[in-house]
Amino acid sequence: LYERGRRKQLELPSLGFKGIWASYSSSVTDAFRANEAIQESCRKYGDRLFTFAQVGQWVVVVKAKEFVQDYYNAPEDVLSMEIAAEELLQLHYTVGRQFCHEIYHISAIKTSLNQNLTDVLPKMVDEIVRGYADVVAPQLADGSEWTPIRALDTFTRIICRSSNRIFVGLPLCRNEDYCQLVSQFSSDVLLYGPIIKFLLPAFLRPLAGAIFQRVFRHHQRMLKHLGPMVMDRWKRKSNADDGEIENDMLTWLMDTAPADQEYSVESLAMRMLNVNFVAIHTTSKSFTHALYHLASKPFYIPILRAEIQKCLGDGHPTGWTKEALGRCIKLDSFLKESQRLNGMGALWMPRMAMDHFVFSDGTKISPGTFVVTAATAVHEDDEIYERPLDFDGLRFSTIRELRNDPNDLDHFEPDSDNDWKHRLTGTSPHCLSFGGGRHICPGRFFASLELKCLMAYLVLNYDVKTPIEGVRPADEWFGPMSNPARNAEILFRKIV
Numbered sequence: 001l002y003e004r005g006r007r008k009q010l011e012l013p014s015l016g017f018k019g020i021w022a023s024y025s026s027s028v029t030d031a032f033r034a035n036e037a038i039q040e041s042c043r044k045y046g047d048r049l050f051t052f053a054q055v056g057q058w059v060v061v062v063k064a065k066e067f068v069q070d071y072y073n074a075p076e077d078v079l080s081m082e083i084a085a086e087e088l089l090q091l092h093y094t095v096g097r098q099f100c101h102e103i104y105h106i107s108a109i110k111t112s113l114n115q116n117l118t119d120v121l122p123k124m125v126d127e128i129v130r131g132y133a134d135v136v137a138p139q140l141a142d143g144s145e146w147t148p149i150r151a152l153d154t155f156t157r158i159i160c161r162s163s164n165r166i167f168v169g170l171p172l173c174r175n176e177d178y179c180q181l182v183s184q185f186s187s188d189v190l191l192y193g194p195i196i197k198f199l200l201p202a203f204l205r206p207l208a209g210a211i212f213q214r215v216f217r218h219h220q221r222m223l224k225h226l227g228p229m230v231m232d233r234w235k236r237k238s239n240a241d242d243g244e245i246e247n248d249m250l251t252w253l254m255d256t257a258p259a260d261q262e263y264s265v266e267s268l269a270m271r272m273l274n275v276n277f278v279a280i281h282t283t284s285k286s287f288t289h290a291l292y293h294l295a296s297k298p299f300y301i302p303i304l305r306a307e308i309q310k311c312l313g314d315g316h317p318t319g320w321t322k323e324a325l326g327r328c329i330k331l332d333s334f335l336k337e338s339q340r341l342n343g344m345g346a347l348w349m350p351r352m353a354m355d356h357f358v359f360s361d362g363t364k365i366s367p368g369t370f371v372v373t374a375a376t377a378v379h380e381d382d383e384i385y386e387r388p389l390d391f392d393g394l395r396f397s398t399i400r401e402l403r404n405d406p407n408d409l410d411h412f413e414p415d416s417d418n419d420w421k422h423r424l425t426g427t428s429p430h431c432l433s434f435g436g437g438r439h440i441c442p443g444r445f446f447a448s449l450e451l452k453c454l455m456a457y458l459v460l461n462y463d464v465k466t467p468i469e470g471v472r473p474a475d476e477w478f479g480p481m482s483n484p485a486r487n488a489e490i491l492f493r494k495i496v
């Protein structure tokens, strides 16, 4: 009733039934076809704001460029990402109330990680190469035979290792229990948070949260892994003669933590879980989506292979540089196009109104309202992209080449304004794969390097195809969220 009252105040249009029970039932039916229902609303209402019924709550949906800009630049105390995430994932129960408002890991990513990308790249590549050797190679029957490999599992394991080589270093990044813990943490919070929110009445949520924390023990397990490392670094830091401190995320978190939490292992353990939460699944899903595109359209393999060989040379991959990877514009374009068509779902970038907010057309929303972007509809808009539903792996590199001389890659101007927005890491209200505005993804430069190195190594060493040639494994939808097919297999063959 409360939600309905608030929606009435908004006077925004919405598809589906209007009565209290009928609107609830349309939210349940729409949950099974959320993407289509949202696309249908976007077609009907064009660029106007509209409301959409999710089970248990109404959300205001934004699509037009000016509204996207209005809301993603709004201050946190007016439209809050933190509170929206806390509410949607019930973080005070799944993560623990005491850790909900600590966000110093974001500063560590924005500053230390981004400033150290050149230094960490060789370590990341080394771990990717070893990841392929330890995880992919043993699954291949015989070098020259086509062998099916479950892509999402395989690459989540490699990405977990290569990311954690930079987060916690060796040997922990290869520890099976640690890797299982950090990748499972995100899946558990993403699955059980919404279950607690949407299926349980408020009075049962604290109990469900206690059970969740007791059963999974994410934090205690992380403490066990990180505790001895933090103590060791703390001792070495206080005694300058005891060797150099590692240049990794754990050290950056220790340096960035507020003074009273500097060596609080509890707090550092939770921040490290959070860094993994934002980094692992996003990158694994993006890579798997791109791999499904490549395997179903293998004619891109020789195109990418030629560019990679030309730009990265024949040396060992640990010699790959940021600059050389930056020149692989077809690879960059292929990954960006894959993200455009296959992102995280139909509705992204949730914000909770903490105060009254007015869009530039005068529409007012009141505190407590959820606002989201119809990202899939933006990415598939034919007024923005030509043939928007077709996968064109060279869509963005073609635009970049028109503005630069492709035969003069040494003088390519990757930092020019026009070029910037067509790069994988470039964002705009028309390209929201890494968000935008105030909370734009600070890990996108790291993610972009990781995705490129993973794909470059794959293309240089393997041929891939789908079991039914040309057929891409279909995405799996859960309400408005989507995933690459979790159990799909891709055929791999080592290049001899």
Ligand code: HEM
Pocket: 081, 105, 106, 109, 113, 275, 278, 279, 280, 282, 283, 286, 348, 349, 350, 432, 433, 434, 435, 436, 438, 439, 440, 441, 442, 443, 444, 446, 447
């Ligand atoms: C392909 C991989 C990735 C994708 C698609 C992705 C996507 C996004 C998106 C869409 C947002 C904005 C969310 C919003 O506005 O509601 C975001 C925020 C964020 N991302 Fe990423 N991300 C990726 C990788 C990473 C990595 C590797 C890291 C860390 C190393 C990271 C750290 C973060 C953080 C900390 C935020 C929140 C920023 C803030 O609140 O100001 N992401 N990401």
